[in-house]
Amino acid sequence: MKVSQRGQVPPFEVMQIVEEVAHLRAAGHDVISLCVGEPGGGAPTAVNQLAAQLHEQGADFGYTATAGLAQTREALASHYFRSYGVQIPARNFVMTTGSSGAFQLAFLAAFDAGDKVALARPGYPAYANILGALGLDVIDLPTGPEQRFQPTVEILERAYAEHGGLDGLVIASPNNPTGTMFSAQELEALSDWCEEHQVRLISDEIYHGIEFVSERRGHTSWEFSRNSIVVSSFSKYWGMTGWRLGWMIVPDDLVTTVDALASNLALCAPAPAQCAVVAAFEPASIAEAQRRVADFAATRDLVLGNFDKFGIEEAAPADGAFYLYGRLGPKILDRFGSASAFCRAVLEAVHVALTPGGDFDPFEGQHFIRLSFAAGYDRVAEALERVDGFISQSLQPEH
Numbered sequence: 001m002k003v004s005q006r007g008q009v010p011p012f013e014v015m016q017i018v019e020e021v022a023h024l025r026a027a028g029h030d031v032i033s034l035c036v037g038e039p040g041g042g043a044p045t046a047v048n049q050l051a052a053q054l055h056e057q058g059a060d061f062g063y064t065a066t067a068g069l070a071q072t073r074e075a076l077a078s079h080y081f082r083s084y085g086v087q088i089p090a091r092n093f094v095m096t097t098g099s100s101g102a103f104q105l106a107f108l109a110a111f112d113a114g115d116k117v118a119l120a121r122p123g124y125p126a127y128a129n130i131l132g133a134l135g136l137d138v139i140d141l142p143t144g145p146e147q148r149f150q151p152t153v154e155i156l157e158r159a160y161a162e163h164g165g166l167d168g169l170v171i172a173s174p175n176n177p178t179g180t181m182f183s184a185q186e187l188e189a190l191s192d193w194c195e196e197h198q199v200r201l202i203s204d205e206i207y208h209g210i211e212f213v214s215e216r217r218g219h220t221s222w223e224f225s226r227n228s229i230v231v232s233s234f235s236k237y238w239g240m241t242g243w244r245l246g247w248m249i250v251p252d253d254l255v256t257t258v259d260a261l262a263s264n265l266a267l268c269a270p271a272p273a274q275c276a277v278v279a280a281f282e283p284a285s286i287a288e289a290q291r292r293v294a295d296f297a298a299t300r301d302l303v304l305g306n307f308d309k310f311g312i313e314e315a316a317p318a319d320g321a322f323y324l325y326g327r328l329g330p331k332i333l334d335r336f337g338s339a340s341a342f343c344r345a346v347l348e349a350v351h352v353a354l355t356p357g358g359d360f361d362p363f364e365g366q367h368f369i370r371l372s373f374a375a376g377y378d379r380v381a382e383a384l385e386r387v388d389g390f391i392s393q394s395l396q397p398e399h
Contacts, residue, residue: 009129010362014355017343021353032383034371035353037176037322039239041292043276044285047240051276061271066263068095068247072274075281076247083208084220092249094258095269099206099233099246103130104265106229106248109257110168110200111136117168118159120151122325122360122368124176124204139163142363149178149316149325150186153193160197169194172204173218174211174320177360177370181216181319184223191224201228206246207321209237209289212297216319220249227251234273236321237289238280245273296322299373299380309388310354310371311342322374325357327367331395338366345394350386 017035024031042048054061067073073093080088096102103126111117113135119127120141128138139159141151151171160166171190173182182190194201203221211218221228233246246269250258262268279285303324307315312326328339336342339356346352357368373380 006133006135009133010125012125013340013359017347017353017355020347024347024351029351031347031351031353032375032379032386033353034373034375034380034383035355037236037372037374038241039236039292039296039322039374040376041239043240043243044238044280044282044288046279046282046285047238047276050279051272054272054275059272059275061275064095064268064271064274066094066259066268067091068093068269069271069274071278073247075278079281080220080222080249084223086220086223088222088249092252092255094248094250094262095274096246096248096262097266097269098235098244099204099231100126101266101269102231102233102246102248103127103202103204105258105261106202106231107131107134107136108261109250109254110202110229115167116163116165117170118151118156118166118199119170120149120172120175121363122149122175122177122357122365123170124172125359127170127204139166145314145316149175149180150182151190152186153189156190156193160199166197166199168200168202170202170204171221172206174207176207176321177323177325177355177357178316179318179321179323179325180316181211181213181218183216184219187219187221188224191221191228195225195227201225203228203230205230205232207236208232210293210296210322211320212300213317213319218320222249227253229254234277234280237293238277238285239289239292240273240277240280243273243277244270245277295377296373299377300324302377302381302384303371303373306384309384309391310369311387311391312369322372323370324373325360325368325370328369332391333367335394339369340366343369346387346390350390352383352386354387 073090077090116137118139143149208218230249234240311332313329315326343354343356355370357365
């Protein structure tokens, strides 16, 4: 029987590590997982309480309108005015099944098969894999420390000339895996360039709110371009990963298209989550989320001051999110050969799960690892000591 070629996308290596972590834990081992971007603590208290109340009252969680419940979209519109000072009509918000559902809708609505969409490298692998499965051409934008691991207008100009134009650009600020962010001026410059060249900008803003550097505060692309598509979610800042609720901000010219696609692909986003999530915008919920961000900040400081204990020689500036992405030192690479081999050895020997960089950069990624400090200060501190001890032992000369 025929098997679709469009479905032959690379597996996400981090999920294979997650499976191995589960096996080790089932065998009774104390594994510290620094490999997934999943904040602990769960949803804000008010969201859980409202969800329980709705269930106790026997709420009828039937299908919602395809674009989502009016009160949820209106709550998001108010949130954007408070947070960014931009007025966005509720009709431009579309509720989705996590940010993953939003990306599929965005790519289907904005692009045709064969269109050229640019992605910065390193970056979240699902962008390229979804685009490839939809028959789009992924245009690689290599970045490094000199660009703070983010695309620049100069990089875009070169790619545009080399490939005879571009149809789209996907950006993320804060970025996964690097945590780097655009300043307002940098985001405005990219938005202006996309407007001038008729390139559809898709801005991944899922980690907004988890920010540590005042001059690189989160800015939404809709501050600068009403033709851009914004993708975000309740998973990270509010810690609601399993609720599977995200949203898009959709330009006027795509509202009808996105609604038609969504009605065929998913009917609607999960209704119970849409009902309960309005409590996420209450002051108590925001305060709860901010306390979590303060914990991330303390853990970030610990990691930034000790990343050599993970074998990292130099790291990307972690402006936001809860990741550190760093290049392994030459002694580590000489000893183990690759980031994947190093991560496997660390997991087997001292039960600390790290993510090799190959998922995020298929060219240079085997020199890098990503670690998540969402596990919390104490667990990360213990992981530092475990990995440091493993490295010291591994690099001792043989007698």
